[in-house]
Every structure is written in structure tokens, then in C-alpha cells.
Amino acid sequence: MSIYRDSKRGQFIFEFDRTIENQRIRARKRLPKAWTRTEADAFDRKESARLYAVAAGVARDRATVEKAIEYYLADKKHLKTYDEVARNFAALYPYYVGKFVDQLPEIAAEITAEESDTKAPASIKYEISLLRAACRWAWKKHNHGEHDPGARVLVPQVRNERHVYMTFPQLLSQLRHCRNKGARKAMVTGFFTGMRLSEILRAKMEGDSLAVYDTKNGDAVKRVPIHPTLKRYLDRHGWPVGAAKSTVQKWSRESRAKAGLDHVRFHDIRHSTASELINNEVDLYTVGAILGHKDPRSTKRYAHLNQASLVKAIGKMGEKKRA
Numbered sequence: 056m057s058i059y060r061d062s063k064r065g066q067f068i069f070e071f072d073r074t075i076e077n078q079r080i081r082a083r084k085r086l087p088k089a090w091t092r093t094e095a096d097a098f099d100r101k102e103s104a105r106l107y108a109v110a111a112g113v114a115r116d117r118a119t120v121e122k123a124i125e126y127y128l129a130d131k132k133h134l135k136t137y138d139e140v141a142r143n144f145a146a147l148y149p150y151y152v153g154k155f156v157d158q159l160p161e162i163a164a165e166i167t168a169e170e171s172d173t174k175a176p177a178s179i180k181y182e183i184s185l186l187r188a189a190c191r192w193a194w195k196k197h198n199h200g201e202h203d204p205g206a207r208v209l210v211p212q213v214r215n216e217r218h219v220y221m222t223f224p225q226l227l228s229q230l231r232h233c234r235n236k237g238a239r240k241a242m243v244t245g246f247f248t249g250m251r252l253s254e255i256l257r258a259k260m261e262g263d264s265l266a267v268y269d270t271k272n273g274d275a276v277k278r279v280p281i282h283p284t285l286k287r288y289l290d291r292h293g294w295p296v297g298a299a300k301s302t303v304q305k306w307s308r309e310s311r312a313k314a315g316l317d318h319v320r321f322h323d324i325r326h327s328t329a330s331e332l333i334n335n336e337v338d339l340y341t342v343g344a345i346l347g348h349k350d351p352r353s354t355k356r357y358a359h360l361n362q363a364s365l366v367k368a369i370g371k372m373g374e375k376k377r378a
Contacts, residue, residue, distance in 0.1 A: 058092075058099045061085075067095035071103060075110035082106060087148055094149075101153045118200035120151035120159065120186065123193035130196065143185055156190045156204040163187075163208045176211040183210045221246070221319055221327040232313035237298025238306035240289075242324060244296070247285035249328030249346045250277075252303060252321055260294045 061068050067090060071082040082102070086095050124144050134140060150162050150169075163183045170179050187208050193199035221229075226246050233239050244255050248265060254277060258265040263286070267277040281289070296303070307321045329346060 057103055058095050064088075066090070067092070069095070069099055069102060071106055073107075073110075075107060078110060080106055080110045087145060098152060105153065117155040117157065118193070118204075120154050120156055120162065120190060123156055123190045123199050123204075124151075124186075126193040126197050126199060127189035130192065140185060143182060144189070147182055147186065151186065156194065156200040157202070159186065159190055159204045160207040160209065163210065167209075167211055171211075180210045183208065219319055219323040219326060220330040221316070221324060223331075225314070225316060225319075226324070226327075228314040229307075229310045229316055229319075233306050233310035235298060235302060235306040236292065237296045238303045238310070240292055240294075241296050241298065241303045242307065242321070243285060243288055245321065245324040246327060247282040248279045249325050249332075250279060251325060252300060256296055256300055256303075258295070260289070 057069055057071050058067055059070070060066070064085070066088040067086045069082070069084045069086060071080065073080050084102075086098060090098075128137075128141060128144070131137060131140070147166070150166055154162060163186070166183055167179055170182075187205040187210075190200070190204035194202075194204055223246070226242065230239050230242060233242070241252060241255050244250065244258075244265070245252065248255075250258065250265070250267070254267045255265075258267050260266075260281075261278075263281050264278045265281060304321065311317060311319050325346065
């Protein structure tokens with residue numbers, strides 16, 4: 056038998072040691088601890104048949120998803136979410152075990168079909184995206200596979216846009232309950248620029264703009280003009296924010312709770328900027344440029360706010376041109 060149980064570790068071990076066509080073929084693999092004897096035996100039959108076929112020249116040694124993930128995890132140990140990523144790969148193991156990177160579209164379809172009743176589309180999309188990222192990484196960096204394995208992969212569509220907006224009076228109410236100067240500065244800056252918190256904390260003031268630079272090459276990746284009201288505020292209180300991200304988030308949570316705005320998150324301040332701009336008849340293209348959207352679809356979530364411009368545009372129909 057190629058399968059035996061390691062009682063110390065509590066998992067099955069697959070071992071293959073055969074001489075085929077005058078060539079010794081050896082393979083060894085630890086199987087997931089959650090696997091039963093039935094699952095281990097099924098893997099044994101499938102993997103042994105594959106190794107026989109490859110050794111006999113009946114099948115080509117195709118690039119496996121499992122090997123792609125091994126490459127990915129070995130190269131990505133620096134990721135902050137490394138443990139979470141590894142756990143997700145382990146949970147998905149039954150879907151990709153013994154399969155090849157050119158079967159990734161079929162694997163993705165199976166995951167979607169099997170998990171659509173128990174998981175949210177965003178969770179399924181995340182799982183499939185992880186597999187696609189690993190296979191593409193192995194293809195690009197390790198020549199693992201002949202073609203882009205993610206080219207035909209379909210992921211579930213996710214519609215989880217939040218439509219929560221703050222008015223300026225609501226912001227002032229929250230600020231009155233916030234005793235941390237840096238957090239107040241971050242909230243005001245967010246409202247008048249539409250910048251993300253991470254961008255606000257990295258931004259440098261240059262003349263009448265706030266600029267965010269790429270940490271790798273030093274190039275400016277975003278530059279937002281400073282609103283006159285924000286300029287007067289920063290002239291009094293100075294720049295930069297001078298508070299850590301966790302500090303800003305803590306005071307933001309506490310102050311919005313005291314202001315009766317529990318439903319609002321810091322990131323919703325960014326949505327509020329878009330709302331204010333659109334309500335003042337700024338077009339969606341310009342709103343997207345200010346917010347730094349790389350994909351126009353990100354800005355389309357605010358299209359329903361643009362009714363005034365649509366009414367005005369419709370009203371122009373049939374108007375006589377003035378000489």
C-alpha cells in the first residue's frame with residue numbers, strides 16, 4: 056500500500072516507490088489531517104495512476120495546482136496575511152488535489168457551484184482569486200505551465216457597495232466628541248479630499264495640494280488640491296496628521312458612537328466627499344479623478360446621486376439654440 060498513517064502527527068502519508076520502464080519513480084506527500092481513510096485511498100489511486108502514466112510516457116507531466124501553491128507560499132512568506140492565505144489553500148485542497156493549472160477554470164466553477172449556498176459571493180471570489188494568483192505567480196516566476204492559467208477563470212460578481220454618506224453637520228458632531236487632535240485632522244482631511252486613511256497618513260503638503268508618493272520609486276501617485284476650508288483648518292493645526300492609523304481608527308469609532316453615527320465607518324467619509332461633489336454638479340469623471348479610482352466602475356456606484364445633472368441634460372432636449 057502507498058498509504059499509511061503517521062500516528063504521531065495524526066495524518067495519512069502517501070508514498071510511491073516503483074521502478075517503471077527501468078526508471079525508479081519516488082514520491083512522498085503528507086495528506087491533510089482532516090482526511091479520512093477513504094479520501095486518502097482515493098488520492099492514492101488517482102496519484103499512483105498519474106505517476107505510472109507519466110513514467111510510461113502515456114501522459115506528460117503537466118503543471119499541478121498543488122505545486123503552484125507550493126511555489127507561491129515559499130515566495131510569499133513576507134505577506135502579513137500569510138497564515139490566513141495558507142489556511143484558505145488548505146481548506147480548498149479537495150478541489151485542486153491532483154489537478155492541473157490548465158484546469159483552473161473548471162476548479163473555479165466547481166468551487167462556485169459547491170459553495171454558493173453556504174458562502175457569500177465575496178468569500179468565493181476571494182478563494183478563487185487566491186488560487187488564480189498562486190497559479191499565475193508560478194507561471195510567471197517559475198515557468199510552471201505553458202499558458203496564463205487565469206485567463207479563462209470566472210469569479211462571482213460581487214455587489215457589496217455601501218451607500219452611507221455623512222453631511223458636514225454630522226462630521227462636525229463627530230468632531231466635537233473626538234479629543235484626539237490627529238484623528239480630528241484625519242477626519243476633516245478625509246471629508247474635503249476623499250482620500251483613504253492610508254493615503255492621508257502618507258500624504259505630504261506641497262503648495263496647495265496633498266501628494267501621496269509611491270513607496271517603491273518615489274513618484275507621486277496622487278495629488279489632491281486642498282479645499283479653502285481645509286487649508287484654513289490646516290493653517291491653524293498644522294500638517295502632518297501626527298497619529299498612527301490604529302489611533303485614528305480608535306478615536307473615529309468612539310466619537311461616531313457618541314455622536315449617534317454607529318453606522319458610519321471612516322471609509323464612508325470618502326463616499327461623502329463623492330456625494331458632496333456630485334450634489335454640486337461635478338461630473339462622475341472628475342469625481343473619479345479626485346478619488347483616485349483606477350477603474351471607472353468604482354465611480355459608477357455614485358451614478359444614482361447624479362439625478363440633477365440628468366434632469367438638466369434631459370431638459371436641454373428640444374431647446375432652441377440662441378443665435
